[in-house]
Amino acid sequence: MQVDYIIVGLGLAGLAFTKELDKNNQSYVVFEDNSQNSSIVAGGMYNPVILKRFTPVWNAVGQLKIALPFYKELEIQFNKKYDYPVDIYRIFKSVEEQNNWFFACDKPSLSNYMIPKIVKENFYGIKADYGYGKLINTGRIDTKRLLNDYRNLLIEKGIFKNESFKYSELSISEEKIRYKNIKASKIVFCEGFGMKQNPFFNELPMQEAKGELITIYAPDLNIDFLIKAPVFVLPLGNNHYRVGATFNWRDKSKLPTEDGKKELVEKLESFITVPYEIVEHSAGIRPTIKDRRPIVGKHFQYKNLAILNGLGTRGVMIAPTVAKELYNHLEKGSELDKEISVTRFY
Ligand SMILES: Cc1cc2nc3c(=O)[nH]c(=O)nc-3n(C[C@H](O)[C@H](O)[C@H](O)COP(=O)(O)OP(=O)(O)OC[C@H]3O[C@@H](n4cnc5c(N)ncnc54)[C@H](O)[C@@H]3O)c2cc1C
Numbered sequence: 503m504q505v506d507y508i509i510v511g512l513g514l515a516g517l518a519f520t521k522e523l524d525k526n527n528q529s530y531v532v533f534e535d536n537s538q539n540s541s542i543v544a545g546g547m548y549n550p551v552i553l554k555r556f557t558p559v560w561n562a563v564g565q566l567k568i569a570l571p572f573y574k575e576l577e578i579q580f581n582k583k584y585d586y587p588v589d590i591y592r593i594f595k596s597v598e599e600q601n602n603w604f605f606a607c608d609k610p611s612l613s614n615y616m617i618p619k620i621v622k623e624n625f626y627g628i629k630a631d632y633g634y635g636k637l638i639n640t641g642r643i644d645t646k647r648l649l650n651d652y653r654n655l656l657i658e659k660g661i662f663k664n665e666s667f668k669y670s671e672l673s674i675s676e677e678k679i680r681y682k683n684i685k686a687s688k689i690v691f692c693e694g695f696g697m698k699q700n701p702f703f704n705e706l707p708m709q710e711a712k713g714e715l716i717t718i719y720a721p722d723l724n725i726d727f728l729i730k731a732p733v734f735v736l737p738l739g740n741n742h743y744r745v746g747a748t749f750n751w752r753d754k755s756k757l758p759t760e761d762g763k764k765e766l767v768e769k770l771e772s773f774i775t776v777p778y779e780i781v782e783h784s785a786g787i788r789p790t791i792k793d794r795r796p797i798v799g800k801h802f803q804y805k806n807l808a809i810l811n812g813l814g815t816r817g818v819m820i821a822p823t824v825a826k827e828l829y830n831h832l833e834k835g836s837e838l839d840k841e842i843s844v845t846r847f848y
Pocket of ligand 1: 510511512513514515516534535537538539540541544545546547665666668692693694695712713714715746747786787811812813814816817819
């Protein structure tokens with residue numbers, strides 16, 4: 503088999519990069535071994551405001567301009583819905599937070615998202631003594647459904663290998679790379695936290711953060727917006743809500759834990775008063791880099807090996823932009839922004 507690219511990993515990074523390859527008529531084969539599941543369990547939210555401090559997320563407005571049409575195209579391609587617009591209501595903890603909200607609303611980059619007033623409405627089953635700050639033009643991508651459909655498409659096309667990529671079997675020369683019976687011009691590693699096993703890139707400073715989520719059934723909680731308090735409560739439809747997420751920098755397994763569940767339940771019950779039942783509990787590892795920026799670019803020695811990783815807590819918004827930038831870098835020789843280039847660590 504001869505292809506232009508081998509791709510290792512089909513999370514949001516791998517998906518976004520293969521879409522660039524499709525657009526440019528490049529051939530590829532994807533390896534995926536289900537060893538990580540960050541993209542599948544993710545809340546899938548896109549929102550350009552950091553909800554702790556009401557500050558802008560790095561480059562988010564520009565990323566959204568690329569991401570929203572990207573997911574729209576996928577909806578058209580598969581004739582399915584993946585993008586669910588959903589407003590966010592941030593519960594204020596104090597008068598000081600209310601004041602900070604108004605201050606942030608004045609920032610031009612956030613004025614399309616933050617509504618400059620305090621929502622005082624009472625929603626049944628929710629404690630919010632200081633009211634809410636409301637965000638609009640935000641939403642959720644159903645990443646699980648999208649990745650499942652995308653994987654099935656690659657299987658149908660015969661370009662999906664459901665197996666672990668074995669780094670020791672890769673042979674590299676100036677012009678070509680070879681892996682088992684596959685010859686390719688380039689390989690792009692999109693392994694998320696799996697990067698730690700990759701001998702070509704495992705020295706990069708990943709500070710992965712495990713996250714756990716629960717899904718609850720709460721028939722009395724009648725809301726169609728996301729509530730952000732110590733945890734978020736995200737409506738999924740049919741009285742189901744996703745609640746998350748924890749941050750744990752020590753536990754490296756992708757398994758859900760009793761401690762994680764306990765933390766989520768305690769935080770949830772600090773502002774929700776209706777009965778609920780936990781119907782699902784999941785976990786994944788966010789591939790976060792020390793400086794909280796993606797890592798994109800070529801291996802320092804082998805120019806036909808590249809990495810697309812470090813999407814951290816915001817893969818939904820970042821992946822389409824960085825995939826495009828990596829493609830243009832590899833195929834058109836364009837310079838990568840210093841902030842995202844892997845060369846900042848060489
Ligand atoms: C609990 C939680 C909540 C989150 N919520 C949000 C959110 O609301 N919004 C948002 O934007 N982001 C969210 N994120 C972050 C988001 O999930 C990540 O930024 C993104 O999914 C990372 O995508 P990725 O493709 O780089 O990595 P991954 O999704 O981890 O994909 C890497 C893939 O590579 C495969 N792989 C690895 N090694 C190999 C190998 N050797 N051979 C074959 N395959 C291999 C893995 O199986 C995996 O499928 C959340 C993450 C978590 C854990």
